[in-house]
Amino acid sequence: MKHFLKKIGLFLSPIAVFFISFGVWNHRYLAAPRVTNSYCLNEKLYRAPYDTLDVLAIGSSMTMINLNSEVLVNGLANPRFYNFGSWGFNIQDVYSFTELLVERYKPSIFIIVSNAVDFRPKDLEYDINEVRLYLKSSCRSLGYLNYLDLKYFIKKTMENRENMSAPDIYSSLFFDQWGGVALHKEGFEIRKYRWNHGLLFDQLLESNYVELEEICRVLNDRSTKLFFVLSPLREGLVDDNYRKSIKLHADRVRGIVESKGGTFVDTTLYKWEDKLFVDGTHLNADGGCRLSEILLQAIGEKK
C-alpha cells in the first residue's frame, strides 16, 4: 500500500507543481468559478460584496462601462455601491437578477444604464437558483469545487492577465473597487467596425418591454428607487431614421418606468461628442463621468 501511495504521490507531483506555479504566477488574475456561461458575469459575481448595499447598478456593458463609479460614489457621499453590469446582459437577465439582488443586498437605489441593444434576445445561460446560492454563500471560493472546469479556469486566467491589466482595450475588465470599468482614451485602439456599429431596432423583443415592466413592479413593491438611464449613441451614427427609432424606444421605456414610480433619465437629449466614445455605444472614462453627472443630477432632483 505504501508503495502504491508513494507512486501516486510521485505521479501527481508534476501536476501539483504545474498548478501551484500557475497559481503563483497568476495569483492576481485567477479566473472566477464558472457559475454562468458569461466570463464577465462570473468575474462580477465572484467579486460581489458580501454586505448589503445602498446603491446597486445592473445591466449590460453599458452599465459596466458607461457609469463612472468614482463620480457616482463621490456625488452620493460614499454610499455602499456595486456595479453588477456585465457583457451581454439584456433586460430579461436584469429581470431574472432583480428580485435576487434586491433581496440579497437591499439597496435603496437601483440603476440600470441601457439602450435599445439590451432589448434584443437573450444570450446568457445560467440557473438563477444556483446564482442565488452562490451569492448567498459565505465563501465564494468554494464555488471552485461546485463549478470545477479546469480548461475554463486556465484559459480565462490567461485572458485575465490582459483584460484585468489593460484599461484601453474593448475586452477590458480593469475593474475599479466598485466593479465598474472606466476605459482610458489614451492608447485606445479604436476598431472601425465597432466605431461604426450602431443599433438594430428590428431585433428588439416585445417580451423585453414586459420584463421591464416587471422589474419596475418588483422595485416599486419593495420601495427601491429605480433610475433607468438611456445611454447615448455616438452622434455620427444617428440619422433621422435612427433618431425616430430611438425616440419611439425612449418614449415607450419612459412610459413603463414612470408609470411604476421610477425615474427615466434620457441622456440622448444631451449633446455627445465623438471624442467621448470608444465605439458606437460605449463611452470612455470622460464620457462615463459626464453620464454619471447627468444621473447624479436626476437623483438629486428626486431627493
Added chain:
Amino acid sequence: MLFNSIDFAIFLPIIFAMYWGLGGRIRLQNILLILASYVFYGWWDWRFLSLIVISSLTDYLLALGMGPATDKRRKGLLLCSLVVNLGLLGVFKYYNFFADSFVDAFSLFGTDIQRSGLNIVLPVGISFYTFQTLSYTIDVYRRKIEPIRDGIAFFAFVSFFPQLVAGPIERATHLLPQFSRNREFNYDQASDGLRQILWGFFKKIVVADNCAVWANQIFDAPEQYHGSVLLVGIFLFAFQIYGDFSGYSDIAIGLSRLFGFSLMRNFAYPFFSRDIPEFWRRWHISLSTWFRDYVYFPLGGSSGTKWKSVRNIFIVFLVSGFWHGANWTYVVWGLLHAVFFLPLFLMGNHRTHTGPIAHGRMLPSLRESRQIACTAILNGFGWVLFRSATLSDAMQYFRKICTHFFVSFDGFSVPDLKIRYLLVPVLLLIVVEWIQRDGQHGLDFTNLSIPRPARWCVYYAIIGLLIFMGGRSQDFIYFQF
C-alpha cells in the same frame, strides 16, 4: 454522485483510506461499503434509497427461506422475489409508459380517457440493481449458490457503489463470495485499476461528452440538416454512447479493483465486431449474458425446434429493448436487432466469430474490414431508433437521409467546438483500442513491456486531454435505464 464530479473526487480518497485503514476486518469493511454506497446513491435523491433497502431485504429474507424449504415453497418464494422486484421496476420505470399507451390505444378507437396525473420519477439505476439482486434469488432457487446468512455482506453486494447505478450487472455467484473473503491490497491490481479508470474518463469526458454536443444538436432538430449531416450524427451518437457507457464500466471495474474486488467485463471492443451476434457478445456483456442465463435458457434456448428457438430469440431481444427504456423506440430497436441476428442464427453462422479479430496481424483483412463496416452500418439503423424520442422522429430521420442526401455541412456548427478537434479523440480511441484489442482495456499494459517514463507520458497526455479537450459535462446516458 457522478464519477466525473468534484464530489466524487473528494469522496473516493476518503473511502479508500478508511477502507484499507480497517485492515483485514471484512465485516467493518462491508459496513463501510454499505454506508459509502448509500451516500453515493443518496447524493441524487435519498428517498430512493428505500427501494434499494426494500429490494435487498426482500431478497435476503426470501433466499434464506428457500434454504430448508420444499421445492414447491421455494418456487413460491422465488415468485415473491420476482413480484416484488419486477413490481418495483414496473411501477417506477414502466407505469407512465403503460398508462400513456393505454390512453393512446383507446383514443385510436375514439374513446378519450383522461391521462393519469401520476408522473413517477425514475430512480437512477433501478434496472441494474434489480437485475443484480434477482440473479441472487434465481441462483439460490436453482441451487447454484447457497443463501448467504451474512446480511451485511448481502446488502453490500446489492449496493456496491462502483457498479450500483450503471453496472456491470454482476452475478451473485461471482461477486457475492468476494464480500465474504478476506481482501488484501494488491499493488498490480490497484495500479491497473487506476489505468482503467483513466481510460474510462478519457472515453467519457473527451470522447462521449464532446460527441454529445454535436449529436444532441443534430438529433434535436434533424429537419434542419442535410442527409450527410444526419449520417455524421449517427456516427457521433455511436461514439457518444460507446464512450459514455463503456467509459462508465471501465471506471466501475477500475474502482472495484482499488477496493480488492473483481467485476465482470462489460465491453470487449464491440465496434470491431464482424457481425451482429459478435456485437452482442462484445456489447453490454453483463446484460446480454443475464438475458441468456435467466430468460433465453429457461425458455428452452436453442435446444428445441427451430421455431421455438426463433421465438426465444425474439423474446430476448424484445425484453432487452424494453429493459432499456419505457419507450416504443427501444422495443423496435430490440426487434430490429433480432431481425439482424436471425438470418445468421438460422444459417448456423451466429457463432462464426468467437475468436480474436486480425489475430497475429497489425491490420484487419479486407474481408474483416468489410464485415466490421457492415456491422457498423446495421448498428447505425439501431442507433437512430435508440436516440430518437419517438418512432415518428426516427422515421423522419431516416426519411431525411434518403430524400435530402447532399454532401453539405451548411449551418452545422457548435460554438467553441470544431469538428477536427473532435476527430482527434475519436481516432485516438479507435487506434488505441485496436492496438489493445486483446487486452482488457485501452491502457492494459500488463503484457507489454513499456518503460515507466513512456507510460507516464501517456498518462500525462491523457490527463492533459481530459483538462483541455474535455466536453461539457453530461450525465451518463445509462443512468436513465
